[in-house]
Amino acid sequence: MASSLNFNQPQDQWIIAINNIIHSNDTDVPICVFKVPDFLKASKPEAYCPQVVGLGLLHHNRLELESMQMYKVGVARKMHKGFGRIEFKELISELKQLVPSVRSCYQMYLKADDSEIAYAMAINALFLFELLCYYGVGKDTLTSSNILHGLVDTAGTRLAQDGMLRDTMMLENQIPIIVLKNILLIECSEPNSSNVASKKKKKSTIIEKFLPQMLLGYCKALSPLHVLENYLASIALKHPHLLDLLYHLIMLKEPPEEEAPKEEEEEEEEEDMPQSRITTEVAGILVKGLLELPWSNLDSSSINNNALDEKEILVPTASKLCDGGVKFSFTNHITAIGFDHGATTFKLPNIKIDVNSEVIIRNLVAFEATSKFDESESESLVFTQYIELMNGIIETTKDVKVLRHHGILKTESLKDDEVVKIFSGMSKSVQLASTHELYKAIADVNNYYNGLRKAKARKFAKKCVFTLWNVRTLFAAILFRL
Incomplete structure (x- = not known):
C-alpha cells in the first residue's frame, strides 16, 4: 500500500498530516495553489517555474535555486530583527499550528513535515515582505508607522532583480495570504502575551491597513493592465494569494459587494450582405x-x-x-x-x-x-x-x-x-x-x-464583368464586319 502511494516519507506521517487537516478548525481556505497544466507549460516551461527564487512550498527546495537559499535566510533574518519583538523559535512554534491550513491550500499533498513547512513559510514570507515593503508601500510609509519603522533600513537594501519579481507572480510559487497575515500578527505581538488565540483574533493596525496597502501596491506596480482603484482593504485580505488578487484587480470594475450581477444578453449576429443585381x-x-x-x-x-x-x-x-x-x-x-x-x-x-x-x-x-x-x-x-x-x-x-x-x-x-x-x-x-x-x-x-x-x-x-462585356461586344463587332 505504501509503495503504491509512492511517498518519500513514512505512510504514518501522511496519515498524521491528513488527520490534522480534517480536525483543524481553521481549514476553510479553498485550494488556491495549483500545478500549471502541462498543455500550458509545454510552450514555455520557464515561464511557470521560478528561475531565481522559490517562495511557495512547491519550489523552495529546488536544486536549481539553491544559490538563493542563504540570501533568502539573510533577508529573513534582517526583516525579523526589524520587527524586533519575539524570538525566531517562537515564530516557528506558532507557525506550526498553521500548517494544516497551509496544506489545505495546495492542490497536492505536501511531502515535507510540519517543521520544514513552518521554516519554509517563515523564511519565504519574510523574504517576500522585503519586496512588498519596498514596492508596495515604500520607505515613507514605513517611517510613519510605529510598527514598521524598524524595517526602514532593511527593505529594499538591494534592488530586486526582475527575475525575482516575475517569480513572485508565478502560480506555482504563491505564498498563501493567510501565512502573511499570521506572520505579521505573530511578529507584531507583544513579547509577554501568552494567549495565542487572542493574538490571532486581534485586528492589528498592520493587518487592517498596511498589509492590504502592501499587497495592492505591489500588484499595481507589476500589473501589465490597469487595476481597480480604491479596492477595499477587507476584500484584499480575502484573496488567497497575490496572483489571485492581481487577477481580480484587473477583471473587476468595482469591489464585489458593490457590483450588480450582469445578465448576459443573447447576441444575434446577422451579416448584412447586399447582393449586386448584375444581369449576366x-x-x-x-x-x-x-x-x-x-x-x-x-x-x-x-x-x-x-x-x-x-x-x-x-x-x-x-x-x-x-x-x-x-x-x-x-x-x-x-x-x-x-x-x-x-x-x-x-x-x-x-x-x-x-x-x-x-x-x-x-x-x-x-x-x-x-x-x-x-x-x-x-x-x-x-x-x-x-x-x-x-x-x-x-x-x-x-x-x-x-x-x-x-x-x-x-x-x-x-x-x-x-x-x-x-x-x-x-x-x-x-x-x-x-x-x-x-x-x-x-x-x-x-x-x-x-x-x-x-x-x-x-x-x-x-470591373471584370464590364471588361468581359466590352470584350464580347468588340469581338461581336469584328465578326460582324468580317
Whole structure:
C-alpha cells in the first residue's frame, strides 16, 4: 500500500498530516495553489517555474535555486530583527499550528513535515515582505508607522532583480495570504502575551491597513493592465494569494459587494450582405463566389497548410485595420472593449509590456484556467480571450507601432520584434467560451473589415464583368464586319 502511494516519507506521517487537516478548525481556505497544466507549460516551461527564487512550498527546495537559499535566510533574518519583538523559535512554534491550513491550500499533498513547512513559510514570507515593503508601500510609509519603522533600513537594501519579481507572480510559487497575515500578527505581538488565540483574533493596525496597502501596491506596480482603484482593504485580505488578487484587480470594475450581477444578453449576429443585381450569369457567379470567401483570413500572413484551430480568435491585424480606416482608442478595462461603428473606433485597454509582463500574463492565463476548471456554470475565460485577441492583432512590428502610436501599447525597454514574439508565443490551448461581450466586439470589427473587403470584391467583380462585356461586344463587332 505504501509503495503504491509512492511517498518519500513514512505512510504514518501522511496519515498524521491528513488527520490534522480534517480536525483543524481553521481549514476553510479553498485550494488556491495549483500545478500549471502541462498543455500550458509545454510552450514555455520557464515561464511557470521560478528561475531565481522559490517562495511557495512547491519550489523552495529546488536544486536549481539553491544559490538563493542563504540570501533568502539573510533577508529573513534582517526583516525579523526589524520587527524586533519575539524570538525566531517562537515564530516557528506558532507557525506550526498553521500548517494544516497551509496544506489545505495546495492542490497536492505536501511531502515535507510540519517543521520544514513552518521554516519554509517563515523564511519565504519574510523574504517576500522585503519586496512588498519596498514596492508596495515604500520607505515613507514605513517611517510613519510605529510598527514598521524598524524595517526602514532593511527593505529594499538591494534592488530586486526582475527575475525575482516575475517569480513572485508565478502560480506555482504563491505564498498563501493567510501565512502573511499570521506572520505579521505573530511578529507584531507583544513579547509577554501568552494567549495565542487572542493574538490571532486581534485586528492589528498592520493587518487592517498596511498589509492590504502592501499587497495592492505591489500588484499595481507589476500589473501589465490597469487595476481597480480604491479596492477595499477587507476584500484584499480575502484573496488567497497575490496572483489571485492581481487577477481580480484587473477583471473587476468595482469591489464585489458593490457590483450588480450582469445578465448576459443573447447576441444575434446577422451579416448584412447586399447582393449586386448584375444581369449576366457570369457576373452573378463571380460576385457570389467572391462574397463567400473568408476575407479576414486570405492574406498570405494568415494562410496555414493545416486546418484552422476553431479555438483561435480570428481578427485582422492592427495595421490592416488602420489601413482600412479603423482608429484605436484606449479604455481602462477589459470588459469595456468594443467597436464603435459610427466612429469606426476599436476600443482596447492600455497594456504595459516590459521584461516581466510575459511571465505575469502567462500565469494569469494559467490561474484563470485552473480556478475556473471546477465551476458548475460555464464561464468565458475573459482574460485568456483578451490575450488571444491581442495575439491576433499583433503579428508584425508594424502592428506594434500602430498600437503604441494610439496609446494602446506601452513598451518599456523592449524592441518591437520582442513584443511580437511575446504575443505570438502565447498558448492557444485553452478552450474559449462565446458568451462574453468581447466576442461581440470581435464580431463587430470583423464585420466592418469584411464589409470593406466585400465592397472591394464587388467593385472588382463589376470591373471584370464590364471588361468581359466590352470584350464580347468588340469581338461581336469584328465578326460582324468580317
